[in-house]
Amino acid sequence: DGGITQSPKYLFRKEGQNVTLSCEQNLNHDAMYWYRQDPGQGLRLIYYSQIVNDFQKGDIAEGYSVSREKKESFPLTVTSAQKNPTAFYLCASSGGPNTGELFFGEGSRLTVL
Amino acid sequence: KQEVTQIPAALSVPEGENLVLNCSFTDSAIYNLQWFRQDPGKGLTSLLLIQSSQREQTSGRLNASLDKSSGRSTLYIAASQPGDSATYLCALRPKDSNYQLIWGAGTKLIIKP
Numbered sequence: 270d271g272g273i274t275q276s277p278k279y280l281f282r283k284e285g286q287n288v289t290l291s292c293e294q295n296l297n298h299d300a301m302y303w304y305r306q307d308p309g310q311g312l313r314l315i316y317y318s319q320i321v322n323d324f325q326k327g328d329i330a331e332g333y334s335v336s337r338e339k340k341e342s343f344p345l346t347v348t349s350a351q352k353n354p355t356a357f358y359l360c361a362s363s364g365g366p367n368t369g370e371l372f373f374g375e376g377s378r379l380t381v382l
Numbered sequence: 383k384q385e386v387t388q389i390p391a392a393l394s395v396p397e398g399e400n401l402v403l404n405c406s407f408t409d410s411a412i413y414n415l416q417w418f419r420q421d422p423g424k425g426l427t428s429l430l431l432i433q434s435s436q437r438e439q440t441s442g443r444l445n446a447s448l449d450k451s452s453g454r455s456t457l458y459i460a461a462s463q464p465g466d467s468a469t470y471l472c473a474l475r476p477k478d479s480n481y482q483l484i485w486g487a488g489t490k491l492i493i494k495p
Contacts, residue, residue: 275425296483300481311485312471319481359425371416371473373425373482 292360405472
């Protein structure tokens, strides 16, 4: 089935550790996105990528890093510089930047202990 | 600056009722508007995408309309069922941005059996 796969679903991290969240899509979409969702708040864009080997910062990129070496993969690293990393992270993709429908993965919940 | 508002924040109705969820926006210069549902602890599921040139889209018991002149989109749910209980979010893609979606805060819908 076509879709977006995020892993792990749940992740626990000690303070000071970097963690990487995986996002893989088999929809042949060019654009991929990472969002953060906190209780009571709307979705906030962390990073997006419109094409392989290119990505741009969103509204809350500080403390995060990404790579886009393959069309189907867009991993997100939450670094120790992120002050408040406990959140629900959502990966999405779309076929085009202007008219494409956005599809989401099931999310990864990160908890910092 | 484009703003998206969803009112009410929460809605509870008896099973079987037809209902309308609202999404208002301040700038009519948009590429498209998309409706999603989110179940607790899950990712977002795309329901309907309306392009700027369209007036409405239908899928099963769902019908979404778009009126750019009044800055409003509605999601109509016919014959509501307990399984429709979820948070419904709308998001639009402004014409002055090729990646950034503007999100509403969502309406939490509860369908009482």
